[in-house]
């Protein structure tokens with residue numbers, strides 16, 4: 257059995273706590289002979305800044321490039337509110353995305369039936385929800401130049417960010433969306449603001465042309481980002497795969513995640529292009545939730561999204577969908593038994609901490 | 622009594638239908654001696670393109686500048702999907718905003734108790750909701766240059782949009798938010814993406830400095846746009862006034878509106894700076910909803926947001942808050958009587974059309 261080289265970057269806030277449970281699950285899989293991991297660990301985010309003065313060290317970057325997959329906890333927190341812009345915790349995550357060319361961010365939003373009541377939306381609106389946001393992750397306003405603040409004198413400054421997209425960037429992310437739709441309910445909704453942004457005009461044109469050329473069997477619709485945000489709140493089940501740019505994807509995927517009531521449950525994958533020779537692709541897996549500094553260190557964070565990220569790595573990077581299924585089933589089993597971390601607790605459930613949740617999942621396995 | 626010079630730009634889709642009910646209400650107020658209007662009408666959007674080849678004519682722009690207030694219905698629709706970018710329906714609205722320098726867009730999101738069940742959110746999450754989004758409307762990525770598509774050859778194009786904010790633009794919109802918060806629950810939430818955008822860094826700095834200098838009595842918090850979108854879905858009642866840029870404001874205000882279940886009920890105001898000599902400010906009032914081409918011409922659109930826009934004009938432009946209150950009460954009265962347009966119908970209510978809703982509001986007045 258191939259040994260998977262995993263780099264764990266636990267990061268800040270609740271990152272280390274939830275990553276500890278990934279280690280627990282990985283160790284069990286190893287022992288049970290279901291998967292074989294060679295695990296390294298390093299720093300990213302605020303903790304890396306504290307240690308090295310940068311949000312990720314060159315050493316950690318080199319390890320990330322050498323790994324078969326990176327698992328990341330979360331970055332950021334009020335402690336680093338005033339570090340220089342280039343060294344802020346998020347810069348570590350952004351550099352990983354950019355240098356590993358992880359252009360395809362897959363963010364599933366699934367409403368677990370047992371948790372539908374945890375949603376702020378009515379049960380009938382979210383029950384059975386299963387949508388996938390495909391977010392472009394290495395372009396757009398996150399990375400476009402110029403990106404600067406100019407001093408104009410007289411107490412006036414001018415801040416500039418640049419939204420840039422090239423045809424090939426739109427094409428490759430749209431192709432990912434169409435391919436994934438074929439494995440699901442065969443529908444893609446593409447979102448931009450072509451009514452006010454030139455990047456939206458190009459986005460819509462390129463997606464439409466690609467669809468015409470290679471994916472006519474998939475249903476395609478276009479939805480302006482503001483309207484899509486509304487429709488996600490009104491009736492999210494009308495969607496299957498949503499493809500959008502980096503900034504809109506940031507917001508829309510967070511909305512979709514929050515709808516489910518299961519934010520602490522949702523993993524995500526950030527993938528690079530497959531190497532034509534080896535089929536290998538750079539990959540980073542992380543929970544959709546953030547570093548939650550308010551509950552960090554208390555042992556109450558929900559580790560399920562982080563453990564689900566390991567399952568996603570097994571599925572997308574290691575071709576071990578069977579083992580991934582087994583983890584997902586163990587998670588479902590624990591939920592069915594009524595055990596919950598505080599964020600997903602409900603009437604009649606038993607509230608347990610981070611470690612006990614990790615142990616319960618291993619026991620279920 | 623001063624005569625208010627109103628320019629009505631009904632626009633496209635359901636615009637003309639709902640504007641007709643504004644005329645009905647205005648005529649009644651005139652007759653009753655409660656307000657005096659001199660009404661002109663013109664075209665904007667797709668209908669203006671059909672008539673003049675531009676989304677707004679120079680003539681209509683001149684009338685808009687001369688008016689005391691502009692009321693706008695809605696613009697756009699699939700009919701104009703392939704008109705040139707510069708002449709697309711939205712260009713008319715954007716030119717009005719830019720040329721009249723309507724930098725402050727006020728978008729109240731109010732959940733009417735009688736309509737709480739129309740929301741896709743649980744009643745307890747939205748009942749009594751009353752938040753105000755203050756959106757910057759003349760800057761940011763909507764207008765920044767360069768805004769272009771470049772042909773790179775080899776079938777590749779590059780689209781560029783530019784997000785630009787100057788200190789003074791952020792300061793004046795933040796001041797509007799702080800002032801309005803003082804008349805409400807005294808809390809401002811400022812939103813940007815300072816973790817990835819330089820405009821977010823400047824935005825946060827300028828808002829913080831202004832707060833420190835002039836509005837320390839108002840509570841200020843900062844919330845990243847993705848996180849705010851989530852929190853709006855989770856527990857919107859934690860907010861009072863939200864201040865944000867043009868693009869984030871577009872999305873966040875639509876989310877907030879949709880939460881209420883009363884999208885067809887919500888008016889908005891876009892205001893310029895007050896002239897120091899006369900106190901007069903340019904102003905445009907419009908519903909938050911769009912042109913709804915799918916139901917246009919059927920006589921079933923909800924005219925309440927449009928009529929509420931007239932009430933908002935009376936309040937913000939004409940200093941006739943008492944008459945505005947009267948309109949708002951008439952709307953509440955009609956709702957209490959169980960009369961509803963289709964979009965807000967519920968069990969036990971009586972569904973009526975656009976005109977009957979206008980008549981019912983006049984009868985209640």
Ligand SMILES: CC(C)[C@H](C(=O)O)[C@@H](O)C(=O)O
Nearest residue numbers: 331332346349506816817847
């Ligand atoms: C931490 C931050 C830079 C990041 C982003 O904006 O992309 C986060 O919000 C996310 O969605 O992964």
Ligand SMILES: CC(C)[C@H](C(=O)O)[C@@H](O)C(=O)O
Nearest residue numbers: 451452482696697711714871
């Ligand atoms: C019609 C469109 C240009 C406009 C915008 O994006 O500002 C609309 O969505 C709005 O919010 O008023």
